[in-house]
Amino acid sequence: xxxxxxxxDCPDCVNFNLRKAMRAVSQHYDKILAPTKLRCTQFTxxxxxxxxxxxxxxxxxxxxxxxxxxxxxxxKPLEKEGYLSIxxxxxxxxxxxxxxxxxxxxxxxxxxxxxxxxQSEMVxxxxxxxxxxxxxxxxxxxxxxxFL
Amino acid sequence: xxxxxxxxDCPDCVNFNLRKAMRAVSQHYDKILAPTKLRCTQFTxxxxxxxxxxxxxxxxxxxxxxxxxxxxxxxKPLEKEGYLSIxxxxxxxxxxxxxxxxxxxxxxxxxxxxxxxxQSEMVxxxxxxxxxxxxxxxxxxxxxxxFL
DNA sequence: TCCATCTATGTGTATATACACCATAATAAA
DNA sequence: TTTATTATGGTGTATATACACATAGATGGA
Numbered sequence: 184x185x186x187x188x189x190x191x192d193c194p195d196c197v198n199f200n201l202r203k204a205m206r207a208v209s210q211h212y213d214k215i216l217a218p219t220k221l222r223c224t225q226f227t228x229x230x231x232x233x234x235x236x237x238x239x240x241x242x243x244x245x246x247x248x249x250x251x252x253x254x255x256x257x258x259k260p261l262e263k264e265g266y267l268s269i270x271x272x273x274x275x276x277x278x279x280x281x282x283x284x285x286x287x288x289x290x291x292x293x294x295x296x297x298x299x300x301x302q303s304e305m306v307x308x309x310x311x312x313x314x315x316x317x318x319x320x321x322x323x324x325x326x327x328x329x330f331l
Numbered sequence: 332x333x334x335x336x337x338x339x340d341c342p343d344c345v346n347f348n349l350r351k352a353m354r355a356v357s358q359h360y361d362k363i364l365a366p367t368k369l370r371c372t373q374f375t376x377x378x379x380x381x382x383x384x385x386x387x388x389x390x391x392x393x394x395x396x397x398x399x400x401x402x403x404x405x406x407k408p409l410e411k412e413g414y415l416s417i418x419x420x421x422x423x424x425x426x427x428x429x430x431x432x433x434x435x436x437x438x439x440x441x442x443x444x445x446x447x448x449x450q451s452e453m454v455x456x457x458x459x460x461x462x463x464x465x466x467x468x469x470x471x472x473x474x475x476x477x478f479l
Numbered sequence: 480t481c482c483a484t485c486t487a488t489g490t491g492t493a494t495a496t497a498c499a500c501c502a503t504a505a506t507a508a509a
Numbered sequence: 510t511t512t513a514t515t516a517t518g519g520t521g522t523a524t525a526t527a528c529a530c531a532t533a534g535a536t537g538g539a
Contacts (some may be wrong), residue, residue: 193378195466196446197453198360198371204472205353206496207396211475212346213497222497223346224525230341241487248355250527255489257525277487277534298344304479305345309471317468318343320461324352327359331452354526361527370527372495389517401496403519408494425504425517 201324208305215301219294225261226298229283229291232267237282239272248325266290349472356453363449367442373409374446377431377439380415385430387420396473414438 193199212223221229231246232238238246244254258281261267266287272278283291306314341347360371369377379394380386386394392402406429409415414435420426431439454462 193382193446196375196378196450197457197462197466198356198449199375200466200469200473201349201353201356202372202375202495203396204469205349207473207475208346208349210396210497211479222524224350227344227347227350230344234341239487240489248351248358249525251488252490252528253526260524272487275487275535277532279488298341301346302344305475308475308478309345309468313468314345317465318345318348320457320465320468321348321352323457325348325355327355327453327456330456331359350525358527370494387517388519397495398497399518400498400520405495420517423505423517427518 211305212298212301215304216294216297219290219297221290221294224257226291226294228257228261229266229287229294230298232281232283233288233291237280239278239280241278243281248328261287264290359453360446360449363452364442364445367438367445369438369442372405374439374442376405376409377414377435377442378446380429380431381436381439385428387426387428389426391429396476409435412438 209223212226216223216226219226227247228243231243235246240254240258241251244251247254249257258267258269262269264286265284268282268284269279270282272280309317357371360374364371364374367374376391379391383394388402388406389399392399395402397405406415406417410417412434413432416430416432417427418430420428457465
């Protein structure tokens with residue numbers, strides 16, 4: 184009859200389990216991505232830019248549910264490598280538009296097979312059905328700031 | 332018939348969705364924990380120590396699926412606040428045993444209601460059934476290094 | 480027009496994370 | 510017992526993350 188306590192018990196902390204799983208999973212992707220000299224977070228940014236094209240810092244940060252200033256710091260090493268071109272917006276002088284360079288596009292495409300390897304191992308490990316369910320759940324979690 | 336591509340598509344990257352959700356969820360917990368001056372990661376460590384008692388750095392790091400050296404850095408601010416006592420092991424001179432101090436125990440107990448608030452809002456948002464399913468899934472993810 | 484406000488971005492600071500490398504102590508092999 | 514290996518832990522360096530604060534440009538009302 185004390186079943187209710189389960190989810191208010193600390194080992195059931197959503198945040199704890201999420202961060203712990205994140206560490207395990209990111210370590211997995213990073214290990215496989217190592218030969219590309221790209222970290223998983225960097226590969227993510229390059230891939231998104233390759234997809235959606237030019238964006239402002241604020242737009243991209245909102246999409247990533249990431250603090251603006253965090254993104255600014257994350258862009259630094261990619262910019263230093265010449266993977267990004269950051270150009271001032273013509274209509275709004277405050278805004279800076281981020282886009283992939285050819286070098287960045289090439290790096291993303293070079294890294295793609297490594298990502299696919301890491302991802303497919305994940306799917307095998309979890310099962311395709313569980314993986315889809317998990318992603319749906321995670322996507323809902325990512326919107327929590329809109330409601331709370 | 333191209334259904335198979337779904338899970339190898341970048342928006343379905345397990346790592347990307349996991350990190351994005353982690354940011355959203357940790358921001359939620361951190362916002363509610365703010366009055367306690369504890370970050371969610373710090374609350375986690377205090378809570379675990381309150382539970383399992385004295386442990387070595389390596390043991391705790393393994394439990395957290397965290398690099399040893401990361402944990403070393405994470406312990407620093409807690410030690411500075413006097414929440415932890417770190418004493419050398421008697422039998423093994425290399426090892427250091429980490430334990431909560433009374434001050435640390437008090438801080439954990441003071442923060443507990445804030446955590447419960449954050450957690451219960453999470454459960455309401457996700458639904459109890461989904462939350463349990465999610466946690467089961469995350470716990471499995473946390474073990475991937477044992478298999479891959 | 481002028482000023483108050485809002486918006487886009489960056490810096491300073493602190494913590495979180497992991498890898499490469501180093502030092503020391505315990506343990507096993509020769 | 511001596512040496513090689515393994516285990517425990519820390520530092521240096523780099524990236525990831527977010528908050529408080531500062532700056533500059535856009536916007537709207539007086």
